[in-house]
Amino acid sequence: MKKFINRVDDFLTESLAGFAAAHGDLVVLNSDPVFVRRRDLKPGKVALVSGGGSGHEPLHSGFVGYGMLDAACPGQVFTSPTPDQMMAAAKAVDTGQGVLFIVKNYSGDVMNFEMASEMSEVQNAMVLINDDVAVENSSYTTGRRGVAGTLVVEKLVGSMAESGANLDACKAFGERINKRTASMGVAFTSCTVPAAGTSTFKIGDDEIEVGVGIHGEPGRRRARMAAADAIAGELLTAIVDDLKPQAGAQLLVLVNGLGGTPLGELYLLFNSTRLWLQQRDLHVARPLVGSLTTSLEMAGASITLCVLDDEMTAHWDSPVHAPGLRWGM
Amino acid sequence: MNGKTIMACIDAAHGSLTAHTDEIALLDQQIGDGDHIFNMLRGMEALLAVRAQIEAEAFGPALELAGSKVLSTVGGSSGPLFFSLLNGMAKAAASNGMDVAGFARIFAAGVDAVGQRGKTGVGSKTLMDVLIPVARRFEELAAAGAPAAAVLDALPPLAEESMLATRDMIATKGRASFLGERSRGHIDPGARSSQLMIAAVCARLAQSS
Numbered sequence: 329m330k331k332f333i334n335r336v337d338d339f340l341t342e343s344l345a346g347f348a349a350a351h352g353d354l355v356v357l358n359s360d361p362v363f364v365r366r367r368d369l370k371p372g373k374v375a376l377v378s379g380g381g382s383g384h385e386p387l388h389s390g391f392v393g394y395g396m397l398d399a400a401c402p403g404q405v406f407t408s409p410t411p412d413q414m415m416a417a418a419k420a421v422d423t424g425q426g427v428l429f430i431v432k433n434y435s436g437d438v439m440n441f442e443m444a445s446e447m448s449e450v451q452n453a454m455v456l457i458n459d460d461v462a463v464e465n466s467s468y469t470t471g472r473r474g475v476a477g478t479l480v481v482e483k484l485v486g487s488m489a490e491s492g493a494n495l496d497a498c499k500a501f502g503e504r505i506n507k508r509t510a511s512m513g514v515a516f517t518s519c520t521v522p523a524a525g526t527s528t529f530k531i532g533d534d535e536i537e538v539g540v541g542i543h544g545e546p547g548r549r550r551a552r553m554a555a556a557d558a559i560a561g562e563l564l565t566a567i568v569d570d571l572k573p574q575a576g577a578q579l580l581v582l583v584n585g586l587g588g589t590p591l592g593e594l595y596l597l598f599n600s601t602r603l604w605l606q607q608r609d610l611h612v613a614r615p616l617v618g619s620l621t622t623s624l625e626m627a628g629a630s631i632t633l634c635v636l637d638d639e640m641t642a643h644w645d646s647p648v649h650a651p652g653l654r655w656g657m
Numbered sequence: 658m659n660g661k662t663i664m665a666c667i668d669a670a671h672g673s674l675t676a677h678t679d680e681i682a683l684l685d686q687q688i689g690d691g692d693h694i695f696n697m698l699r700g701m702e703a704l705l706a707v708r709a710q711i712e713a714e715a716f717g718p719a720l721e722l723a724g725s726k727v728l729s730t731v732g733g734s735s736g737p738l739f740f741s742l743l744n745g746m747a748k749a750a751a752s753n754g755m756d757v758a759g760f761a762r763i764f765a766a767g768v769d770a771v772g773q774r775g776k777t778g779v780g781s782k783t784l785m786d787v788l789i790p791v792a793r794r795f796e797e798l799a800a801a802g803a804p805a806a807a808v809l810d811a812l813p814p815l816a817e818e819s820m821l822a823t824r825d826m827i828a829t830k831g832r833a834s835f836l837g838e839r840s841r842g843h844i845d846p847g848a849r850s851s852q853l854m855i856a857a858v859c860a861r862l863a864q865s866s
Contacts, residue, residue, distance in 0.1 A: 407732045436734040439775070440736060523692070528690060
């Protein structure tokens with residue numbers, strides 16, 4: 329394992345200390361229990377709190393800031409944070425309008441957030457994100473996973489909360505966005521959880537895992553390496569089969585790197601994506617390309633499509649200023 | 658049975674998990690994401706750090722304290738599930754005697770609490786495939802009037818058999834469920850860690866009884 333580490337047990341603590349020091353103008357780090365909160369809270373605004381295992385940076389702590397989250401609870405690498413973190417974060421950022429928990433659909437995250445929601449003295453509601461179309465949403469699985477579409481929900485609901493909407497409206501908006509958002513990823517290499525020290529799964533030099541999860545969980549199938557156009561086509565076919573956008577639909581298109589793929593390749597993949605959509609009369613209304621929901625050093629990418637309406641587009645375009653996403657201010 | 662006994666059981670469970678760290682990590686990498694054993698050990702180490710407090714408590718409060726420590730340090734799925742086990746037992750401790758029948762009911766109440774939190778019964782390739790049969794046999798043995806030594810003798814082999822049976826199951830809960838058919842042929846890491854802890858705790862209690 330070659331990683332920037334002093335002591336494995338200090339990985340998260342030291343990484344968060346660096347993050348907080350680098351973005352001290354925007355965020356404050358609370359150390360016991362651990363959460364990252366916005367430096368300046370807006371009184372009278374519904375507070376948005378998310379969280380999840382670490383290793384997906386900038387998700388979620390990097391999205392704490394104006395126009396997105398009020399707090400994020402980082403767990404150990406790939407491990408859900410604990411209810412005491414969530415309750416303390418909720419209490420710290422609630423300004424009387426309640427707290428919306430934004431939760432990716434994994435057993436651990438759901439159970440910990442459910443317990444926080446039950447025990448918290450702060451009025452709260454929860455939105456579950458399950459945008460990953462790679463796994464079937466059936467009674468035989470835990471259900472679809474939450475992946476890169478999470479940042480779309482955090483940005484859009486963040487903007488709505490900023491505009492003064494109440495808790496019920498923010499929750500309903502989050503659920504509506506989730507239904508209109510779908511993602512699928514592909515991995516070229518595995519990743520190494522620092523505490524484990526060895527790679528999570530084995531994959532041959534000429535193999536790819538189609539439909540990989542953001543923790544290196546297997547997806548739909550192990551395939552041979554293929555041209556970017558073919559990979560984009562397979563991901564997009566699965567996404568469009570699920571979303572069923574109408575011809576002429578206005579799409580938010582996120583091409584997301586998983587951590588080990590250079591930006592040049594991501595732009596190439598975006599180009600393949602753009603051309604594939606163009607041929608099917610689907611419009612890239614808003615593009616976003618970057619490594620925003622990662623899986624440690626895994627090479628690979630995911631594509632997320634979100635079917636926009638005018639209200640969602642306006643909330644996408646509104647100003648945001650967080651360590652991991654900034655425009656309009 | 659008091660806080661000292663609880664702590665002795667924690668020491669035994671910790672020792673067993675430490676000895677099997679690599680094996681459980683490997684099982685988890687095959688069908689999960691590899692964090693289970695590290696989460697469990699982090700929880701165990703947090704419990705060792707409050708040894709004096711746990712040892713000073715009576716049976717129920719000691720379990721309650723251990724549960725809350727687990728909840729705030731473990732995370733993942735294991736945190737809420739093992740909190741539920743310990744806290745469910747702590748709640749039941751107040752209304753049950755400290756005899757074999759009482760302990761059988763206390764353990765069953767803990768296992769019920771895990772099932773409610775995880776919304777899972779048997780057959781989903783999880784730790785429930787070990788906990789539920791063990792809790793049932795415990796109650797059957799208690800109902801038949803078995804002495805403590807016989808119970809402590811009978812439960813570990815059943816736990817092991819139940820753990821091994823997860824190999825042929827298809828996961829329908831938790832992260833392994835995303836593998837579907839590909840999860841078959843691998844023992845569930847949560848079932849393995851639960852079985853190891855049951856065996857270690859039974860062995861420890863058999864020594865002192």
